[in-house]
Amino acid sequence: MALKAAILPVTPFQQNCTLMWNDETMRGAVSDPGGDLPRIKQAAAEIGVTIEKILLTHGHLDHASAAGDLAKELDVKIEGPHEDDLFLIEALPDQAAKYGFGPVGTFRPDRWLKDGDTVEFAGLTLEVRHCPG
Template sequence: MTDTPAKPVPPLRAAVVPVTAFQQNCTLLWCTKTMRGAFVDPGGDLDRLEAAAARHGVTVEKLLLTHGHVDHCGQAGVLAAKLGVPIEGPHEADRFWIARLDDDGRQWQIPSRSFEPDRWLVDGDTVTVGELTLHVRHTPGHTPGHVVFLHPESRFALVGDVLFRGSIGRTDFPMGDHATLIDSITTRLWPMGDDVAFVPGHGPTSTFGVERRTNPFVADSQFG
C-alpha cells in the first residue's frame, strides 16, 4: 500500500464573515505560509471578526477597504486602532464617504466612526498580505473611489459592491454612476479572466465567467 501524496496547501485562504444588519461580506484572507492576514471591509461586529481570526490562527496585519460606505468600513478605524494595524484603501475619491461616516452611522443605525486611511490606493497598485501580493484596480461607479483586489495566482478577487451574483452595485447613491459602473465591470473585471472566483460585498460568490453568461445587467449578450 502506497501513501497518498498530501495535497499542496494553497497560498491563500479566505473566510467570509457577514457583518452588520446589511449582511455585508467581510472577508478574512490570509497567507498560509506566514499565517498573517487582513480583513477586507470590516464594517462592524468586531467581536465576530476577532473571533474568526483567532479560530483560524491568523495574525491580522492590516485592513483593506474596497470603498467608503458605512456597512463596509464604519468600524475600520476602531478596529485598526485596537489591533494597531494600518488601513489601506480605498481610492481617495471616496474621501467624501469616509468623512461622513459618523452621520451615516446614525442614519443607518450602524456604529461607525470617520478615520483617515494610512494609504489611499490607485489603479495598478499592489498590496501585500503576508507573502501574498494582491493587485488593485480602481472600479468607480458604485462609488467614485471603489477598488477591487485580485490575487492572480489563486484566481480570486474581492469586488465589494461592484458586482454580485446575478446583479450589479447600486448607483443611486450620491456620486454613483451607472454607465461608469458598467464600464468598470466590462473593462476592469472581465479581462482578469472567466475563471476568477469572486466574493461580492453581499450575497453568494460566483465567477466572472458565470456572470458574463447569465448576469442580466452585464452578460456579454447584453452588448451584442
Template sequence: MKFQIIPVTPFQQNCTLMWDENTNKAAVVDPGGDVAKIAAAIEQRGLTLEKVLVTHGHLDHCGGAKTLADQFGVPIEGPNEADAYLLDELATSQTRMWGLPAGAPFTPDRWLNQGDTVTVGNETLQVFHCPGHSPGHVIFFHAPTKVAISGDVLFAGSVGRTDLPNGSFNALVKSIRENMYTLGDDVQFIPGHGPVSTIGSERRGNQYVPDKK
C-alpha cells in the same frame, strides 16, 4: 491564500478574512461592523492581522475599520482618495442614511489607485479603481487563486447601486467591463453582499452589464 467570508451588520455585508497559509499573516477586507465577531475569527485561526483593507467608504463596509485597526495596531489601506468625503461622514450623515450604528471616521494610512498592489504576508493582490457605486471604490484581485473581492461593484446577477450621491451607472459599467470582465471567466469573486459568483457567469448572463462580445 485562504479566504473566509464573515457576514457583518444587519445588511449581512460580506467582510472577508484572508490569510497567507505560509506565514499566517492576515488582512480583513471591509469590516463594516461586528468587530468582536471578526476578531474572534482571527484569533480562532491563530492568525496575525497585518492590515485592514477597504473597498469603499460606505458605512456597512468600513464602519468598524478604525476600531479593528486600533485594536490590533495595524494600518488601513484603501479605498481611493475620491471616497475621503464618505469616510469623514461615517458618524454623521451616513448613520442617518443607513440606520446603522455610527462608525469611526478615519483617514487610511494609504490611499489606493489603479495599478497599485497590496501584500498579505508573502502574497500580493492587484488593485483596480472601479468607480460607479462610489467614486473611490477599489477591488482586490489575487491572481494565483483566481479570487477577486469586488465590494459593491458586481454581484451575482446584479450590480452595485448607482442612485446614491456621486454614483454613476455609466462609470460602473465601464469599471465592470474594463476591470472585472477582463480578469478571466474562471475567476471567482466575493461581492459585498450575497453569494459568490464567477466572472464568466456574470459576463454571459448579468442583465445589467451584458458582454459586448
C-alpha cells in the same frame, strides 16, 4: 504558500467582510470590516490568523465603518479605498446614526489606493483594479 479566505457577513446589511491569510505564516488582512468587530476578531482567533492590515474596497458605511476602530485595537494600517471616497469616510458617523449602526469613529487611511497599485500582506501581493460606480 496559498491564499486562504473566509467570508464573514457583518452589519445589519450582512455585507461580506473577508478575512484573507497566507496558510503558511497564518498572517493576513481583513477587507471591508463594516462592523461586528467581535465576530471578525473571533473568526481570526478561531482560524489562528494574525491580522496585520485592513484593506478597504470603498467607503460605504457597511464596508468601512469599523475600520478605524479595528485599526486602533490591533495597531495595524488601513489601505484603501480610492481618495475619491474621502467624502464617504467623513460621513460615516452621520450615516451610522441614520442606519442604527451605533457610534462610529472617523479615520483616515494610511494609504489611498489607485488602479495598478499593489497591496502586500503576509508575503502575498494583490494588484488593485479601480472599478468605480
